[in-house]
Amino acid sequence: MSSTTSEIADVAASAPHCLVEKRGHVLIVTMNRPAARNALSSEMMAIMTEAWDQVDADPDIRVAILTGAGGTFCAGMDLKAMNKSAPGDKFVKGGMDLTKLPALLKGRRLTKPLIAAVEGAAIAGGTEILQGTDIRVAGESAKFGVSEARLGLFPLGGSAVRLVRQIPYTVAAEILLTGRNVPASEAKELGLIGHVVPDGEALTKALEIADAIAANGPIAVQAILKTIRVTEGMHEEDAFKIEAEIGAEVFRSADAKEGPRSFAEKRTPVFEGR
Numbered sequence: 001m002s003s004t005t006s007e008i009a010d011v012a013a014s015a016p017h018c019l020v021e022k023r024g025h026v027l028i029v030t031m032n033r034p035a036a037r038n039a040l041s042s043e044m045m046a047i048m049t050e051a052w053d054q055v056d057a058d059p060d061i062r063v064a065i066l067t068g069a070g071g072t073f074c075a076g077m078d079l080k081a082m083n084k085s086a087p088g089d090k091f092v093k094g095g096m097d098l099t100k101l102p103a104l105l106k107g108r109r110l111t112k113p114l115i116a117a118v119e120g121a122a123i124a125g126g127t128e129i130l131q132g133t134d135i136r137v138a139g140e141s142a143k144f145g146v147s148e149a150r151l152g153l154f155p156l157g158g159s160a161v162r163l164v165r166q167i168p169y170t171v172a173a174e175i176l177l178t179g180r181n182v183p184a185s186e187a188k189e190l191g192l193i194g195h196v197v198p199d200g201e202a203l204t205k206a207l208e209i210a211d212a213i214a215a216n217g218p219i220a221v222q223a224i225l226k227t228i229r230v231t232e233g234m235h236e237e238d239a240f241k242i243e244a245e246i247g248a249e250v251f252r253s254a255d256a257k258e259g260p261r262s263f264a265e266k267r268t269p270v271f272e273g274r
């Protein structure tokens with residue numbers, strides 16, 4: 001028996017705003033409000049924060065993927081909810097710490113690599129969270145933008161700080177100040193994303209990259225990521241001191257012995273993450 005339109009709408013309304021699925025060593029986090037183009041809700045952000053905690057805490061998870069349901073990544077903050085209750089009214093002096101938004105990975109980065117698989121729109125909050133991911137794949141019709149200024153808002157998800165550090169200054173300034181949309185081809189040219197794939201294939205490509213990372217030594221992967229994060233913006237000399245400490249720790253691990261041993265024995269390495 002086929003479902004009626006209202007039955008489908010009822011199911012959609014009761015569905016969690018974010019889905020979390022573990023596939024092997026990969027945790028897939030899917031923003032799931034397709035009828036509202038995956039606009040951010042409190043429920044969605046609470047589940048995302050829990051998922052990020054799970055990624056950091058579970059040693060069996062080696063990589064995470066962030067994606068959106070129904071052919072859209074994320075249309076940013078829920079503007080209809082915002083219209084009913086203006087967030088600015090809560091911003092009384094000292095009333096809220098706006099330096100951290102863990103769900104959007106502002107003031108928090110994961111200890112494992114995070115891959116964004118983008119289809120359709122990644123607008124405002126959607127492009128803001130993208131900047132907290134490490135590797136980014138998008139379908140060819142995807143579009144990006146930090147459009148808050150168009151609505152008289154400020155990109156409090158961190159873009160006024162991060163975007164100028166991730167793509168050339170003049171383009172970042174233009175994107176932030178005009179709020180214009182950036183097509184996938186241009187985003188790739190700018191280095192905001194790393195891959196453009198046919199529409200509908202972003203998650204497949206992200207999984208392919210995730211599997212390649214998950215097959216590597218997890219201690220090495222996490223140490224490389226930690227070095228990137230901790231040394232960002234540092235003078236080279238200071239950065240090399242930290243790099244040396246972190247790198248030496250990796251060389252002391254059992255995985256660092258297993259890698260060369262597997263090569264000599266002509267077999268695939270079995271990394272245990274210790």
Ligand SMILES: C[C@H](/C=C/C(=O)SCCNC(=O)CCNC(=O)[C@H](O)C(C)(C)COP(=O)(O)OP(=O)(O)OC[C@H]1O[C@@H](n2cnc3c(N)ncnc32)[C@H](O)[C@@H]1OP(=O)(O)O)[C@H]1CC[C@H]2[C@@H]3CCC4=CC(=O)CC[C@]4(C)[C@H]3CC[C@]12C
Nearest residue numbers: 035036037039075076077078079080087121124125156157
């Ligand atoms: C500041 C930080 C971020 C802000 C923002 O993101 S502002 C949002 C800007 N977004 C947009 O302008 C996109 C609007 N949408 C579109 O342009 C289009 O819909 C689309 C291109 C995305 C898709 O087009 P389409 O043709 O495919 O589809 P449509 O027909 O247009 O849409 C279908 C359907 O979806 C609905 N829809 C789409 N987008 C939205 C949306 N954004 N909101 C609601 N609904 C949407 C559309 O209406 C249609 O519906 P229908 O019924 O069918 O008509 C903030 C980020 C995080 C915030 C902090 C979070 C934590 C906090 C908690 C507090 O309590 C205090 C504040 C705060 C700290 C908070 C502060 C602000 C942030 C940092």
